[in-house]
Amino acid sequence: MSISAEDIKKLKQEVGIAAAQRVKSGMVVGLGTGSTTAFAIEELGRRLAAGELTDIVGIPTSFQASVLGKKYGIPIRSLDDVDRVDVAIDGADEVDPHKTLIKGGGAAHTREKVVDSLATLFIVVVDESKLVDKLGSTFAVPLEVLPMAISPVTRAVEKLGGKPDLRMGIKKDGPVITDQGNMVLDVTFEAIADAAELEKTLNNIPGVVENGLFVGVTDLILVGEFKDGKPQIREIS
Ligand SMILES: O=C(CO)[C@H](O)[C@H](O)COP(=O)(O)O
DSSP: OOOOHHHHHHHHHHHHHHHHTTOOTTOEEEEOOSHHHHHHHHHHHHHHHTTSOOSOEEEESSHHHHHHHHHTTOOBOOTTSOSOEEEEEEOOSEEOTTSOEEOOTTSOHHHHHHHHHHEEEEEEEEEGGGBOSSTTSSSOEEEEEOGGGHHHHHHHHHHTTOEEEEOBOSSSSSBOOOTTSOEEEEEEOSOOSOHHHHHHHHHTSTTEEEESEEOSOOSEEEEEEEETTEEEEEEEO
16 A cells, blocks of 8 residues: 555654654754654754753754754754764665665765764664665665766776666756765665675775665664554664
């Protein structure tokens, strides 16, 4: 049974709020990127304004997360200002049964990997449509690539059996440019047998800044799903 866009939005909201409710006063919080995390950031702001939370700071994983954090009154800091990240809340494009992720639908996976990997507790927030048996079945692996290296990186991933596609802007002519001024190649692989190995192989190609495979980083997944017609949250740890 397919879920409507409205129902998916509802599930994103539920898991975003649930993740934000796990944050405690005094914590350094990694603020992920995307429509699901946006609900978490909004809930953090609501809790701060209501006095349920005090003294948190947010480490944004993108320009967009920074803008949202400021909008909702979360003090924004950089990794230079803190010595730890207590919890990070972030979305994903695919989640497999080993808690391995593909991220980067918002072209923010490079900063996301830095912040999410540092977190003592990394919470992934997704609706049930993101769960897959095999990684790569619905989403390509995004690579952030230095613009001057697009051609050699394209050839290198083709040699690995991947089909690269330069990500183009939707409301912009030309390629998507990341927060770091780079481009994104979305690479489709027929099968990803060993995600850990592929993550390393891709990052070893000169010119690749980071790829969207997140292996061994996830601590907890909150999945929004419908059961008996009602939205509920399943925890996978
Ligand atoms: O990796 C990401 C951005 O780079 C997002 O977390 C991912 O694309 C999920 O987004 P959404 O919550 O909007 O479905």
